[in-house]
Amino acid sequence: MTRPSAVTTRKAGSAPDRDVSAILAGSHRDPFAVLGVQQSDTGFVARCFIPNAEEVAAFTLDGAFIGDLARRRAEGLFEGPISISKRQPIKYHARNQGGDWWVTDPFSFGPVLGPMDDYYIAEGSHLRLFDKLGAHLIDHEGATGVQFAVWAPNARRVSVVGDFNAWDGRRHPMRLRQDTGIWEIFLPDIGPGRPYKYEIIGPKGQALPLKADPFAFHSELRPATASVTTAPLSHEWGDEAHRAFWRKADVRRQPMSIYEVHAGSWQRPADGGFLSWDELADRLIPYVVDTGFTHIEFLPITEHPYDPSWGYQTTGLYSPTARFGDQEGFARFVDGAHRAGIGVILDWVPAHFPVDAHGLAWFDGTALYEHADPRKGFHPDWNTAIYNFGRREVVSFLVNNALYWAEKFHIDGLRVDAVASMLYLDYSRREGEWIPNERGGRENLEAVSFLQRMNAAVYAHHPGVVTIAEESTSWPKVSQPVYEGGLGFGFKWNMGFMHDTLEYLSKEPVHRKHHHDQITFGLVYAFSENFVLPLSHDEVVHGKGSLISKMAGDDWQKFATLRAYYAFMWGYPGKKLLFMGQEFAQRREWSEARGLDWFLLEHGAHRGVQEVIRDLNRVYREKPSLHARDCEPEGFKWLVVDDRENSVFAWYRVAPGHEPIVVISNFTPVPRPDYRVPMPKAGRWREIINTDAVQYGGSGMGNGGEVSALEEEHGPVATMVVPPLSTVLLEFVGE
Template identity: 55%
Template structure:
């Protein structure tokens, strides 16, 4: 069966014709009523060769109904029209013979919200169908009345390439012969009388902002060189391995040498950043969001292209090179990921098909007033699928090693930053966002199941219980959670003049009471050096020398405290200015010895952390930490032990939070041994005063609950780390035994 139609030559009057139209177009119309008809004839209903695809724009009077016809469960009606003047007709029958990439099984999985490789079907995919090379386009827009693809391949003609709809769940699809990778495109959508252009939610590439077209990308062209890294990651035991993260904004770490403040591209950034990170002994790099975003000043936190690395810094293959080079040099890559909200830009996800598709319609659920953004509808299968597949996509296609999930607290609470009457309780009358909780559990489970060894890290700023507990145990299933409480308390303490620190001693000791309730990461992130908060060194008390000493003390305390580590760029050399996204870091400060010293201190802390199992093996276990003295508030000192899994492997950590040198400072230790000072934040090489300890032997003198103790000198505003020397322990013990033996004789 074939349905054909034609437009008669100009000047020839059309009398009576029969057309096949979708029943829903006319079902409520009365005989003789004037109507507007703008319809795309349906194709591929199982007929040989398919139906020609013809678009009409005309006004007609309904004369009479001939009858209903059912084709594949879809009702159509034959109508006789009296022509009122054909305005225009476009013939696209050359597209109609090609079937797309989407199968019935794809439609089923997406409807269930379980299509984890949906990005291989939706979006734009270069392919060959029926011997013709082109691009297959597909988009989910169930409430749209009509969609066409516009782009370089059709001179952006909205009438040139219409899509056809899978009625089951609102997927639109078309194959365009001759289209190819590198071409730009958008979707032109009609809903009722409104038309608008939208970016492809599944686009793999975009134009460089402020332009916003999507780009056809073939992701299979890059040749990876990191097979060894990816293979080892499967067995990576992050809980008992060192994890120290250098947080980086790609556009402002360094800029080009041309003096124009031009961004480095991903390849240039990799070539400069990777050697630096190795030198500084960080294990991972965490990038602020690289998903495409229209507003540079959002730092990437207002995403419009979830599947596209921002074109500001290059192509998708350039970004693959960045990740690849990191892996070849033993550095993991973590991406900041934003599933909590998305911006209201007209070309983005908001009101995508003319209705609230990705977001809730009710602003009490669907909008974040503080940020002026939309909130995802996590209860909708296709939306949840979009986000979970996106998390998997970055690990699968770009080999990233983890995701830091932004603004988790805003997802968990329905009343987050809302007043009474501005939010809707859940089905039980509570404020917990049950749909978001289920989404986070499923996302964590799928990422960790499909890609073992991959990290998911929550920026969760409240006391929500079980963030890092498995989902089956009632938790959210994250690997780690930022310890915001420790960060706020520690920085608040360090702002105090040392004279008054004894009155705030609990701000140092309180964290241990909850440090092992979650798998915590200790962050000094970008959030602490923006919005008039000042730089980290600027938060420290005292004159310039004391500020530098306090900063070294802060970092040494962070690196020896239980928990994994994160430091934002610029902090490692003591940048004085707040971070700004429109220029590079103040690298000129490294011309000064005090800043060189801070940088050297951070590098040595990284080396110490990576080489001493006591500092990382039991970060999340109470067995890995023991107080020696936490109550010496009058002189503002702390002493504690860090322990490896091997009970013989431990370190003694001493902290002095005042500028006073403490001579003859006794510290309890668990054995008779020689102790070696293996780290001193007051070292002259770091810009310190050089107060240090030579060979230290413990004595059988009870102290702080231990049978033995050592006598040391504490440097001003400094941290010391001691390790027992096993080879010397035997000699020392022999000497003690010899003395006892001589006395016996």
């Protein structure tokens, strides 16, 4: 409940000097008990602080004169009796030698938040905090303005400051709701586009660096760091067909081919700036449609001060970064993608807590969002803080953020970064640098509970939205439901697949027979989780080079191996993810400071890789056998698993009601004529992908587009040509 303002019963114009001095000093603990409309023993008195004013008269909101106020202090404190019969909002007409102006009195308005908000916020169960906290343009008690609300329970004073009050924290101190520690104020007569921050006086009376709004919905473009008021999102959505499909779909049995994008460097304009959301929509969405991907996954697009962090050091979890425009622009992008049949996944970062002075660190002068003890609250890998997952208000802040992106922007999924760093108390720590949990173990039980709660809330309130964990350990049941003891994610990145296959293909082909298990071992655990196979940005930065540079051999072998690898991966069980530029064999390592090397598509070898990706995406989407049992063992069976001498692998994929598809990979530059492949069925098998085809830049070896499997003593066998450094996909077409 809100602490009631004290009732003034003194004669009009007789506020105690100590109250007046405290208001002028910005140190009063309850400014709403002094300023605004107060009741006296003879009626009502108005009191206001308007610096630089020499005369002030009071009026009702509809313009009726109700009294002149006397100047109590030269600094601008005015007070006097007013002729009204009941409490109501009022406004002032102020004058000085330079002119006159109107001021609507924020202290004459009642609170916006109510007792039920207090109840659910205090309980930690409020699921619409983004409609209550932050800055909201609203109509309130006959006026239009912005309602500000922020959680800072240990502060002595919190004020909104901005260009509308000369960044003077004495002008608009906020009302404290004691049961929740939330401060609020309604500021009439300001609208969207106004920069603001919070001026906070800590529990020891210390002035803190001005803080951005944790719930800001827009921010200034770096290097400026203020939050910016916005109008409510007004975009008219036209994506119901897209959303209705995914609400009903079993996403594990749908094709998911994800194009991972850093929005700031996919393409760059000639002036070195950034494409806007509308420009990205005009270019990126048609490109993704043309190349056949089903989803775009953005590296973090929330506000962040430092470009080389790629968005992972976010200081504005509720704010689409100003680099690309405003929230309306991002909504238009998502809507445009949905209308084109493309899903949008956001990289979401509750594992990183940057300590920039304007951010959440020591927000109210205490370790509010983070842990005070560095053994739980400091991340040695990134020199950042760690969220206090054991505090219900912090968990609510993060859970509400996940719900916010799903509700307000219709996003299709959240890929949660660095989950392992949250799950383990000793992550990247030496003995003595971490605190065991209540059971004496290394598991972060508070983080587990947070992740379970977040996933449960997203899946309960937004059917069709998926969550994906980047989790690099063997933590059990990452993608199992919470009610079965799992973390509740829809999918998990298969980091083992990525590392094992890239290491295998970096070896010279003559040595690969000694590392055959790096390919086969993955199938031992391939169905223990719902996996996404990621070839992500992490593999093409920090000196790792691009994917084409990782492949062994000369240039021809590199391109042939990369094409074969992609077809191997698209035929392998699991959803697919490829970082931008790798679809056309970007040669240089990725840098956020420049666009991709699109000129490479002038060369046939690079166009050939892009054509392979385009055809693989088409086949993967069109053939249920390649996707409908991505997460279930009955959809996969080895055909050739032990031919290490030739580095050949073969298996088939199948789904109920559909013909099987056979995948055959040869990871040596030696053609294999008359190679015998056991087949699932006797009959004709049509070649639907051959990465050695001339159109892709290959040598053109193959089987004339079709092979026949003949019944033999131990089952059907096809005798065929397996081209060098290639993957071939065959589809059964009849007896």
